[in-house]
Amino acid sequence: MDDAGRFIAGLPKAELHIHIEGSLELRFGSIEALRAAYRFANLQDFLDLYYEGMRVLLHEQDFHDLAMAYFRKAAAQNVRHAEIFFDPQGHTGRGVGFKTVIDGLSRAQADAERQFGVTSALILCFLRHLDEADAERTLDAALPWRDRFIGVGLDSSEKGHPPSKFERVFARARGLGLHAVAHAGEEGPAEYVREALDLLKVERIDHGNRALDDAELILRLAREQVPLTVCPLSNLRLCVVPDLEDHPLRRMLRAGLVATINSDDPAYFGGYINENLAALSLGREEMMTVARNGFRAAFLDDATKERHLKVLDAYGLSGA
Numbered sequence: 522m523d524d525a526g527r528f529i530a531g532l533p534k535a536e537l538h539i540h541i542e543g544s545l546e547l548r549f550g551s552i553e554a555l556r557a558a559y560r561f562a563n564l565q566d567f568l569d570l571y572y573e574g575m576r577v578l579l580h581e582q583d584f585h586d587l588a589m590a591y592f593r594k595a596a597a598q599n600v601r602h603a604e605i606f607f608d609p610q611g612h613t614g615r616g617v618g619f620k621t622v623i624d625g626l627s628r629a630q631a632d633a634e635r636q637f638g639v640t641s642a643l644i645l646c647f648l649r650h651l652d653e654a655d656a657e658r659t660l661d662a663a664l665p666w667r668d669r670f671i672g673v674g675l676d677s678s679e680k681g682h683p684p685s686k687f688e689r690v691f692a693r694a695r696g697l698g699l700h701a702v703a704h705a706g707e708e709g710p711a712e713y714v715r716e717a718l719d720l721l722k723v724e725r726i727d728h729g730n731r732a733l734d735d736a737e738l739i740l741r742l743a744r745e746q747v748p749l750t751v752c753p754l755s756n757l758r759l760c761v762v763p764d765l766e767d768h769p770l771r772r773m774l775r776a777g778l779v780a781t782i783n784s785d786d787p788a789y790f791g792g793y794i795n796e797n798l799a800a801l802s803l804g805r806e807e808m809m810t811v812a813r814n815g816f817r818a819a820f821l822d823d824a825t826k827e828r829h830l831k832v833l834d835a836y837g838l839s840g841a
């Protein structure tokens with residue numbers, strides 16, 4: 522491992538954009554078969570395989586084991602806190618009950634905190650290719666477990682499914698005291714980022730790359746310090762950026778945006794959080810900024826954030 526690799530490995534991190542179903546390591550007959558299956562032309566191309574992969578998740582234990590495998594990797598990469606997306610409609614639509622999903626994930630969260638000291642929280646994502654009534658029913662089905670998740674998100678096929686489609690269900694979720702985030706500006710236009718802010722009233726934007734197409738929006742994101750959860754290897758693999766040399770994250774940092782680095786779907790895109798951090802060849806100061814942004818943008822109370830930030834700053838000063 523080189524110097525930068527060692528620095529990244531030891532850096533205390535928060536991960537804020539990880540789909541637990543995207544950490545599912547599928548088995549292929551050969552490495553060539555795997556490589557061929559994981560060559561994606563766009564977001565939909567990936568999602569087709571992602572939803573197919575989920576079909577192996579049937580029992581409470583499957584969801585537990587899936588999450589534990591992620592927590593083990595995350596802990597080994599010095600992730601101290603993770604806010605994890607899950608897609609209940611990907612399971613309830615196949616006849617797997619919400620209770621099965623949430624019980625398995627919650628049990629893994631408790632085990633991970635005890636075994637690895639990694640804290641975590643769950644964010645329930647609505648699938649945007651389905652209609653709002655389906656999202657409303659999903660929120661209804663989740664309410665008996667309201668205390669098990671901290672927020673709602675919006676994911677799946679972005680183009681043609683603007684945030685405006687989900688204005689009512691997000692308003693209801695916020696009324697229940699849930700946090701709100703949404704994928705926006707991954708493949709879709711800057712206008713979807715604006716809609717997510719104005720109509721869904723989200724507190725963070727997942728991805729947000731395309732916001733850079735809009736000078737006024739950049740100024741707003743900087744002024745309001747809206748965190749962006751950026752996923753470099755995902756962007757490369759889904760062909761939403763041409764290459765990593767010119768990845769938008771550097772421009773985001775220069776514009777004063779609260780950009781964070783995350784893995785999205787690590788099993789599919791060739792890396793967990795450390796590989797994503799390493800992929801951009803950032804300097805140490807930039808890496809410290811990104812790591813600080815992760816804790817700042819987390820849905821943690823101020824005292825807990827301060828505790829994490831102190832540990833992080835001590836690490837930065839030690840020059841490890």
Ligand code: ADE
Pocket residue numbers: 540543564571676677678704707755785786
């Ligand atoms: N679901 C899982 N990963 C996703 C991504 N990168 N964009 C939208 N939906 C997703």
Ligand code: ZN
Pocket residue numbers: 538540676704727785
């Ligand atoms: Zn995502």
